[in-house]
Amino acid sequence: MKTKLSVMMFLQYAIWGAWLPLLWPFLNGHRGFTGTEIGHMFAVGAVGAIVAPFIAGQIADRYFNTEKFLGLSHLIGAGLVWFLATTETYSGFLWLSLAYSLVYSPTLPLTNSLAFHHLEDRDRDFGRVRVWGTVGWIVAGILIGQFLYHFHTPTEAAFSEAVAQNLTSATDFKGFTDAAYQAGMGNAFKLSAILGVVMGLYCLLVLPKTPPTKGKEANATMEALKEVRRQPLLTLFLLAVPVSCIHQFYFVHTSGFLGTVQSSATEAINKVFGVGGGGLMTIGQISEVAVLAAIPLVAKDWSRKTLLAIGLLAYAGRMALFAHAADSVPLVMLGLALHGLCFGCFIFVAFMIVDEETTKDVRASAQSLFNLVIIGIGIIVGSMIAGDIAERYMVDNKVTDYTGLFSWPMWAALACFVLLMLFYPNGRKPAPQSSTP
DSSP, X not given: OHHHHHHHHHHHHHHHHTTGGGHHHIIIIISOOOHHHHHHHHHHTTHXXXXXXXXXXXXXXXXXXXXXXXXXXHHHHHHHHHHHTTOOSHHHHHHHHHHHHHHHXXXXXXXXXXXXXXXXXXXXXXXHHHHHHHHHXXXXXXXXXXXXXXHSOOOXXXXXXXXXXXXXXXXXXXXXXXXXXXXHTTHHHHHHHHHHHHHHHHHHHTSOOOOOOOOSSSOHXXXXXXXXXXXXXXXXXXXXXXXXXXXXHXXXXXXXXXXXXXXXXXXXXXXXXXXXXXXXXXHHHHHHHHHHXXXXXXXXXXXXXXXXXXXXXHHHHHHHHHHHOTTOHHHHHHHHXXXXXXXXXXXXXXXXXXXXXXXXXXXXXXXXXHHXXXXXXXXHHHHHHHHHHHHHTEETTEEOOHHHHHHHHHHHHHHHHHHHHHHSOSSOOOOOOOSOX
């Protein structure tokens, strides 16, 4: 069973990891969209997470087998994401992104709830299964980075010829190379679509049957909302909004930031991770693998509050390194590696807390509600803030002051740490029993 669930997680996050880290440089560098327009793209990409509790969570908790809902959603999503590769207009990309979000976003919490449903020991087994989602993200990111390195790296002769024929506006070879990489990033959407078809068929043909359950109320979302109003879920949900905004700064701006860092990186680094920034970002996912593997070893002994605090300090440390150590490739790589602690100790642990603090008959809806906050509201707000703040540090439509840009989420993470220490209850309460026989 754990093998089936691990493959599910691998495909689920490879679909997302293929294109998300490259969205900013692709839209900014190749499509020519402004920072505010790209902020809108990231924002509509989170709308699906808002409707998920009211549609996907309700269906999975009350009416429809989870694995069938996942399968159909991924097959439809594959068709939508394929067209993002060739859509050139702002309005067209915006509406396609919205449609894809409505289909894909609800599948994220449902893979969690399906896994929790079939695992015997949450603390022991979930990390071992979920880590394969991180591996999927790594594989997809490096595949795209290597594709760009081997098939979209131009030669100086090609640059000279393009200049002679007036085919490029680039004034130097680096600008010409960056433009070639950004043009090739459209293939990331096609890879995502292929993986989506595989995932859809896998859900329908291989995943275990996960039928809905009956609860006290017909509306599972309303029942889940009643449980979220008590501690520690209340504090966790409130903190999740600013943390998601901080998290979104990372995904919106890091790939473009790394594009400038990689110009001073060694050729050996580029040969391993590829180019374009997305491949190098997988250092964060590699460290995430180690963190997720370690969490089962400490989850029974360390309080949830301690783990959440470590995650918030890692968020602050990562942004501090990006803001103040951009000239040092090793320190930037250390900042990338802190992503493992950011995700593993805060977001991953948070999903565990949601599962253990809610009753069995509303867990899919509760997971979707938290997904609404962490991938819905937080990303919408974070995307708009990240886009608007980036405009302050842009010259000629390109960010030039990353120190100023990354200082904002650094201080925000420290503020969240203080709020956690003040308001999150100490200790760990036992998981509540199901309200159904």
